[in-house]
Amino acid sequence: MSERTVEHAIFVVERRYDAAPDRVFAAWATREAKAQWFGSPDDHVELDFRVGGRELHHGIDPRGNRYTFRATYQDIVVPERILYTYEMLLGDARISVSVATVELRPDGDGTHLVYTEQTAFLDGHDMPGQRQHGMGKLLDALGRAVGA
Numbered sequence: 735m736s737e738r739t740v741e742h743a744i745f746v747v748e749r750r751y752d753a754a755p756d757r758v759f760a761a762w763a764t765r766e767a768k769a770q771w772f773g774s775p776d777d778h779v780e781l782d783f784r785v786g787g788r789e790l791h792h793g794i795d796p797r798g799n800r801y802t803f804r805a806t807y808q809d810i811v812v813p814e815r816i817l818y819t820y821e822m823l824l825g826d827a828r829i830s831v832s833v834a835t836v837e838l839r840p841d842g843d844g845t846h847l848v849y850t851e852q853t854a855f856l857d858g859h860d861m862p863g864q865r866q867h868g869m870g871k872l873l874d875a876l877g878r879a880v881g882a
Contacts, residue, residue: 741855743862748848749873753880755838755845759813761880762836771879772872773803785810789818800825814838822860829859849873 751758761767765781773779777793784807791803805820816836822829832853839846849869855861 737857739857741858741862742853743855743865744850744852745862745866745869746848746850747866747870747873748846749877750841750844750846751877751880752844754843755840756813757880758838758845758847758876759816761876762816767879771875783807783810789820795824808833824859827859828856830855830865847873847876 761771763783765779768781769775769777769779773791774793777791780788780790782788787807789803789805789807791801793801795801802823803820804823805818807816807818809815809817814837817834819831819833821831830853832851834849834851837848837850839848851865851869853862853865855865
């Protein structure tokens with residue numbers, strides 16, 4: 735059996751969008767809207783966007799690996815804040831467990847988004863820099879989806 739490890743990390747990703755907070759918030763709130771920027775069009779997606787609700791994505795990453803994203807919404811304040819916990823699996827191996835907070839603040843005619851993630855990366859399967867980079871790419875895709 736390989737050695738078990740845990741690496742803890744906190745990172746923040748910020749973006750500014752030329753779309754109002756309610757529009758950016760709405761891009762997280764329905765399966766159809768979120769599918770335009772989160773994951774792949776071929777993913778199996780379930781979304782129950784409410785406090786206590788769950789989100790599930792099964793898909794294939796760019797390297798051909800099967801992954802699972804499984805989240806539970808802990809706090810939702812329309813259109814200001816989304817807080818969720820989630821785990822990532824690569825194949826059958828749990829690679830991380832996270833707490834993520836999305837803050838949406840008015841910024842002129844647009845939105846200043848602050849994404850903060852606190853993660854336990856398990857057994858060396860993923861690294862903080864890779865996750866932060868991936869989240870940045872997702873938030874760039876969110877900007878394209880809301881027309882910002």
